[in-house]
Amino acid sequence: MERRDFLKKSIIVVAGASVPLSALELVDPKEVLAANPDIHWAFLLDTHKCVGCGFCVKACKTENDIPFNAKVTRTWVERYVYTKDDRRYIDSPNGAQDGYTESRIDLGQGNFKEIDPENVGKAFFVPKLCNHCETPPCTQVCPVGATYKTDDGVVLVDRTWCIGCGYCIMACPYGARFFHPVEKVADKCTFCYHRITKGMETACVNACPFGARKMCNINDINDPVTQIIMNQRVGVLKDEFGTKPQAFYIGLAQEVR
């Protein structure tokens, strides 16, 4: 073999060998997923610890570019006030993005209700977000395959593929989806997929000063949060819908749905 031929052929071999390798790495996310086939993300919310500061909502909106002046949010905090004369009031002004700084209840449409402090029986706050259901109704109804559940258990929306029809927003029993006013597509909590896949906490978990929000890999039985879900009394929202939510709550009341 001549020197020129040898060089030519070796260049071809090197080029041929390197292209499919790099192409595999970039194009085939199955390879990436296969590295962590056992991860299944779940969320734990402790309603006893929540004080309604709304730092989670602020952090979520900042991290994920959700406009503060629009009445949409990926996560929100609800306030439940039971009075001694057996009335129940529930509100979440602006999703509690500025926390609860007033004792009056926001009844909507500019109406407010001041409750006599003597009359307050019990009151508590409940943080909410997408439940990332095991059998999500929202992904079933998508007519174009734009929303889906990943192998590690997170429900995502493909922004380039979503046509904005809004079926999924209607289908979600928890009201966790909304129409993104800037991107003009359906939007929802992603469990901060860009953070958790790099080993970080979600923005809301990180921002919560009281430990009311926690995240875990529910397949890892040594994870302390998984231990709580396994060993303590936790509940899920709207169990009867058969959606198998992956957000677990400590201290649920029957009014919280």
Place this chain on the structure above:
Amino acid sequence: MKSHVWRTLFVVILLVVGIMVFRLFYVPSDFGSGKRGFMYSYHRFSNEGEWKAQPIKYRDTGKQKMHEYCGECHDDVVEVRTEDLHGTIACENCHGPAFDHPEDPEELVIDRSRALCLRCHTDLPYTTSERHRIPGIDPKEHNVDEMCVDCHDPHNPRLEDM
């Protein structure tokens, strides 16, 4: 078979073939369903990578991570804070997102507003809630129009140290 039947059939076949050819070019090649099957996860696989590539804004500045990163330069403040009441609040809740700090932004925008403190320190009459354990004020009466941080040190909020 008569020719009018053939004609209709031909049009139908042409339509089906046309749609399938269009689909072949229009649907990305990495469309498919993962281990959760067609019903729940029929999607474009490369979209998962797009979500992973979203820009990160907040560092992990929870109680433990705060020591590690923020404390590298601001160890005096971190030391005071972690021992005290506000030690559970992440730095970035008030100081703003700092993923690339100190390069970008070089200086963080600190939220010193009353509204920020009032998120926790508004007095609400909820004796059964954890909120009740946090000292609260009536924002309509307690030094209206003044900044909380003018009197209270958020890094060391103990009243006896004021």
